[in-house]
Amino acid sequence: MEQKNREIHEEKQIEEDAEETLLKIGEVADFFQISVKAVRIYEKKGIITPAYIDPESGYRYYTPDQLHQLAALLELKALGFSLDEIKDVMVGESSKEALYKAMQEKLRNWENLVIMAQSKMDAIESISERLVSSKEAEKLRELTEEERAWLLVKLVCVENVQVQSTINEAIWL
Numbered sequence: 001m002e003q004k005n006r007e008i009h010e011e012k013q014i015e016e017d018a019e020e021t022l023l024k025i026g027e028v029a030d031f032f033q034i035s036v037k038a039v040r041i042y043e044k045k046g047i048i049t050p051a052y053i054d055p056e057s058g059y060r061y062y063t064p065d066q067l068h069q070l071a072a073l074l075e076l077k078a079l080g081f082s083l084d085e086i087k088d089v090m091v092g093e094s095s096k097e098a099l100y101k102a103m104q105e106k107l108r109n110w111e112n113l114v115i116m117a118q119s120k121m122d123a124i125e126s127i128s129e130r131l132v133s134s135k136e137a138e139k140l141r142e143l144t145e146e147e148r149a150w151l152l153v154k155l156v157c158v159e160n161v162q163v164q165s166t167i168n169e170a171i172w173l
Contacts (some may be wrong), residue, residue: 022051022061032070039070047073047087080106130155 029036042048043060048069050060062070069090076086085102088094094102131137136151143151 017026022063023067025060028062028067028070031067034072034074042070042073042083045083045087047083047090080109091098127156 020103025036025039029039039048039058039060043050048062048066051063051066052061053059056059073086073090077083081102083134085094089099089102098120134151136143137139137155140148140151
């Protein structure tokens with residue numbers, strides 16, 4: 001009986017300590033401005049595990065150290081890592097070389113996105129210049145639907161039209 005009372009007392013003490021030093025899942029989610037569902041997904045994936053789960057309420061509690069883990073997880077996610085890749089890193093299944101290789105791959109992905117974004121910016125600039133210099137665009141509202149379509153093709157799709165023209169010339173020469 002005394003053993004049982006001691007166990008109950010220890011369990012209550014753990015719960016009281018948890019409430020004082022640990023953060024509830026909602027507090028953690030609010031701190032990082034993410035959803036509770038996201039934190040649960042990270043738990044389900046085995047990336048982060050609550051320090052304590054109240055057996056009666058099911059509330060999950062996290063230590064301040066786990067906030068560092070979650071911060072690292074969110075940073076890696078923002079850099080383009082998948083949850084499986086993050087798990088490998090965080091649970092120690094990834095070597096230094098594998099992590100370096102993954103970082104280099106992410107770097108190349110971001111460089112490609114920058115190149116694609118620059119290409120789109122250049123296209124917008126080019127279309128804007130054609131729009132400014134177009135006499136037909138001044139009366140855009142007065143054009144028929146078909147005329148507007150052709151004007152837009154000329155303004156927006158000049159590169160494709162030029163490529164098609166070049167291909168047609170090459171084929172028919």
